[in-house]
Amino acid sequence: xxxxxxxxxxxxxxxxxxxxxxxxxxxxxxxxxxxxxxxxxxxxxxxxxxxxxxxxxxxxxxxxxxxxxxxxxxxxxxxxxxxxxxxxxxxxxxxxxxxxxxxxxxxxxxxxxxxxxxxxxxxxxxxxxxxxxxxxxxxxxxxxxxxxxxxxxxxxxxxxxxxxxxxxxxxxxxxxxxxxxxxxxxxxxxxxxxxxxxxxxxxxxxxxxxxxxxxxxxxxxxxxxxxxxxxxxxxxxxxxxxxxxxxxxxxxxxxxxxxxxxxxxxxxxxxxxxxxxxxxxxxxxxxxxxxxxxxxxxxxxxxxxxxxxxxxx
Amino acid sequence: xxxxxxxxxxxxxxxxxxxxxxxxxxxxxxxxxxxxxxxxxxxxxxxxxxxxxxxxxxxxxxxxxxxxxxxxxxxxxxxxxxxxxxxxxxxxxxxxxxxxxxxxxxxxxxxxxxx
Numbered sequence: 001x002x003x004x005x006x007x008x009x010x011x012x013x014x015x016x017x018x019x020x021x022x023x024x025x026x027x028x029x030x031x032x033x034x035x036x037x038x039x040x041x042x043x044x045x046x047x048x049x050x051x052x053x054x055x056x057x058x059x060x061x062x063x064x065x066x067x068x069x070x071x072x073x074x075x076x077x078x079x080x081x082x083x084x085x086x087x088x089x090x091x092x093x094x095x096x097x098x099x100x101x102x103x104x105x106x107x108x109x110x111x112x113x114x115x116x117x118x119x120x121x122x123x124x125x126x127x128x129x130x131x132x133x134x135x136x137x138x139x140x141x142x143x144x145x146x147x148x149x150x151x152x153x154x155x156x157x158x159x160x161x162x163x164x165x166x167x168x169x170x171x172x173x174x175x176x177x178x179x180x181x182x183x184x185x186x187x188x189x190x191x192x193x194x195x196x197x198x199x200x201x202x203x204x205x206x207x208x209x210x211x212x213x214x215x216x217x218x219x220x221x222x223x224x225x226x227x228x229x230x231x232x233x234x235x236x237x238x239x240x241x242x243x244x245x246x247x248x249x250x251x252x253x254x255x256x257x258x259x260x261x262x263x264x265x266x267x268x269x270x271x272x273x274x275x276x277x278x279x280x281x282x283x284x285x286x287x288x289x290x291x292x293x294x295x296x297x298x299x300x301x302x303x304x305x306x307x308x309x310x311x312x313x
Numbered sequence: 314x315x316x317x318x319x320x321x322x323x324x325x326x327x328x329x330x331x332x333x334x335x336x337x338x339x340x341x342x343x344x345x346x347x348x349x350x351x352x353x354x355x356x357x358x359x360x361x362x363x364x365x366x367x368x369x370x371x372x373x374x375x376x377x378x379x380x381x382x383x384x385x386x387x388x389x390x391x392x393x394x395x396x397x398x399x400x401x402x403x404x405x406x407x408x409x410x411x412x413x414x415x416x417x418x419x420x421x422x423x424x425x426x427x428x
Contacts, residue, residue, distance in 0.1 A: 002373040002401065009372040023390070024364060030389045031342045031360065037385065058359025066365035070372065 014072040024067050032057060120269045127263035129202030130301075135308065137168070137298040147173065147268070150296045152279065152288045155194070158298065165300030169193065169200040172295045173268055175282050177250040179235070179275075186235055188249075190275035191266055192282030195222070200301055201267070207232075208243035208258030211278050219285035222278040225254040229262035231274040252281070267299065325358065325366050327409065330402040333376065333394040340381075340389035341367060367392055375401050 013019075032053045039049035057063075068074070090097040128134065137158065143149040150158070155170045162168055176189035195216035203210070211224040225247065227236070236242045246253050254277060265272040279296070280288065287293065302308065325348075332347045333339060339347070344367075345360040370376045375398035383389040394402070 002375070002397070005374040006369065006372040020368065026388070027341055027364060027390050028361070030340070030383070030387055031345075033387060034342045034383070034385070034389070035360075056360050058361040060361065063359075063361035063364055066362070067368055070365050070368045 010071070010073050014076060018071070020067055020071040021064070024064060028057070028060060028063070116270065126267065127203075127261075133302045134201070134299055135302060137300060147297050148294050150298045151291045151294050152283065152296060153291050154294075155296050155298055162300065164303060164306050166303045167196055167200045168298060168300040169197045170279065170296035170298045171197060171267060171276075172279065172282065173266070173271055173273065173297070174295075175249075175273075175275075175277060179247055179249055181236075181245065181247040184235070188231065188274040189271075190228075190273040190277065192277050192279045194279050194296075197276070198226070201264075203261065203264050205258040206261050207240045208256070210258050210260075211276075216278055216280050219280055219283075219288055221280055223252065223254045223281050224257045224278060225249070226276040227256060227259045228265065228272070228274050228276075229260055230265075230272075232259045249275075249277070254281070267297075325362070326370060327402070327405050328352075329363070329366060329370065329392075330375065330394065330398055330405070333392060334399065334402055338381075338391045338393035340383055340391050342389070344392065370398070373401075374398075 032050070035053035035056060036046075036049045039052050040046060044052060125131075138144060138146070138149055140149075150170065152170075155168070159168045171191045171193040173191050174189075175192045177187070179186050179188045195211060195213035198205075198210035199212055205226070206229065210226055211222055215222040215224060227242070232238055232242065242256050243258060245256055247256060248254070260276070266276075283295065287295075328348050328351075329344055332344050332351075336343070336347060341363055342360075345358070345363050348356070348358065348363075349360075367376065367378070371378055371392070374395060376392045377395050378390050378392045380388060381391045
């Protein structure tokens with residue numbers, strides 16, 4: 001209790017920048033004067049009396065140091081001084097500072113990049129059934145290297161006319177917003193995907209179910225959300241009871257239907273979604289009919305026996 | 314020549330508390346003077362070391378202080394014991410007596426007592 005009291009006083013003094021210096025100076029002055037007077041009354045010569053008083057008092061500098069250390073938080077004060085000194089040093093030699101900063105930036109950046117690639121490509125490759133049969137669809141030259149290539153009506157056309165793939169699915173990796181559940185809010189980003197997305201990839205949920213083609217009946221017909229394993233763990237404490245609850249993404253309510261397995265983190269290398277919702281609940285009715293935009297990435301699974309070369313025809 | 318004894322860590326605070334208990338509110342010089350008198354010049358205390366101790370006691374809430382004018386009309390800071398300080402003094406006193414009693418027993422022991 002006493003230690004706490006003392007600590008608070010020190011923090012307070014430190015924060016308010018109060019230093020006991022002035023008070024100590026006055027006290028010392030008064031102390032020495034009284035002692036000198038007393039010495040004179042005892043018969044010393046004035047000069048001798050003052051000297052004796054100072055001798056008895058001891059080293060003022062040492063007292064002042066102890067006093068100061070007791071007033072505030074000497075450790076923090078020293079730390080601040082050190083930081084200020086370091087900054088002054090850096091400021092004085094800008095070339096060195098620049099080079100050091102750049103070296104650190106490049107070093108850290110390179111490490112992050114390499115780890116990112118290794119993590120995505122080697123440590124956690126796309127985990128779906130028979131990935132060798134899955135191909136992204138890029139029908140026009142301009143779509144090379146692009147993620148968003150196809151409008152929703154065009155995707156439906158491909159699906160209808162397709163003969164080489166056993167199925168075609170699409171997704172848009174640019175869904176996101178504030179996720180609200182209970183009293184909590186979290187900024188998230190995820191995919192909107194066509195109804196057959198999970199079935200086509202052959203992924204199985206760890207909890208609940210995935211949304212399917214049968215859930216989708218036109219615009220706004222499937223307010224269902226699948227959580228990624230990491231979001232489920234970080235935001236919902238891996239509670240299986242989350243299935244069936246309602247969350248809000250932005251203003252729109254979604255029912256959580258299931259949780260994806262930990263190995264499955266979407267169908268892009270470097271951007272891992274927090275959740276999946278159906279495309280029909282991401283785009284409005286108008287945009288679902290619009291042929292001028294191209295919000296979807298389309299991929300399909302080749303029919304057994306069809307070579308990629310034949311599929312290209 | 315008889316060596317003056319250095320004051321032990323922590324005992325100075327105890328002396329300050331006891332002095333304030335006996336004499337009531339007192340300024341730094343007064344406290345230093347009393348300690349000197351009572352210890353009969355056996356202790357070598359630089360009077361200045363008293364002030365950090367006083368500050369520490371104040372930060373712990375054991376004493377409070379305010380400016381006032383002294384008996385010879387000089388401005389001086391007066392220290393007085395708070396209730397927490399009184400309690401602290403009691404506890405420290407008991408501690409001290411217990412320690413002293415234990416040490417005393419060790420000194421009194423003779424070989425035949427242990428046989």
